[in-house]
Amino acid sequence: MIRFIEVINQTDWNPRMERVATPQYTLAEIWINPHYVINIREARGYKSLLAEGFLPADLEDGHSFTLVTTNEGERVVTHVVMGSPTAVATRLEYREGPELLKG
Numbered sequence: 001m002i003r004f005i006e007v008i009n010q011t012d013w014n015p016r017m018e019r020v021a022t023p024q025y026t027l028a029e030i031w032i033n034p035h036y037v038i039n040i041r042e043a044r045g046y047k048s049l050l051a052e053g054f055l056p057a058d059l060e061d062g063h064s065f066t067l068v069t070t071n072e073g074e075r076v077v078t079h080v081v082m083g084s085p086t087a088v089a090t091r092l093e094y095r096e097g098p099e100l101l102k103g
Contacts, residue, residue: 002091004081006030007046007055007065023054030079034092038069043080068092 010024046065049055064084070077081088 001031001033004030004032004068004079004083004088004091007080007082023049025049025055027056027082030081032068032070032079032092036070036072037092038071038076040069040085040089040092041067042085043067046080
């Protein structure tokens with residue numbers, strides 16, 4: 001399992017107030033099993049959300065975001081994690097066979 005920082009959308013999507021709802025996002029820790037990753041791609045809209053100030057204030061303008069799609073049994077879930085697609089893919093690479101944990 002590999003640790004990432006996930007961007008969570010906590011916007012209240014009341015259908016009657018959909019057009020006036022203010023987007024709210026928070027950051028949280030997520031652990032992803034690389035064996036269940038289906039695909040990785042760039043999260044394009046999150047750069048503009050960062051520039052518009054909707055994401056947490058402690059993020060810098062240079063941050064990039066990636067969509068990581070995982071298969072969780074009967075359902076497919078997409079997570080938005082911090083980092084470029086190349087960096088996320090590099091961290092998700094796993095090795096076949098046994099590994100030396102302590103030695």
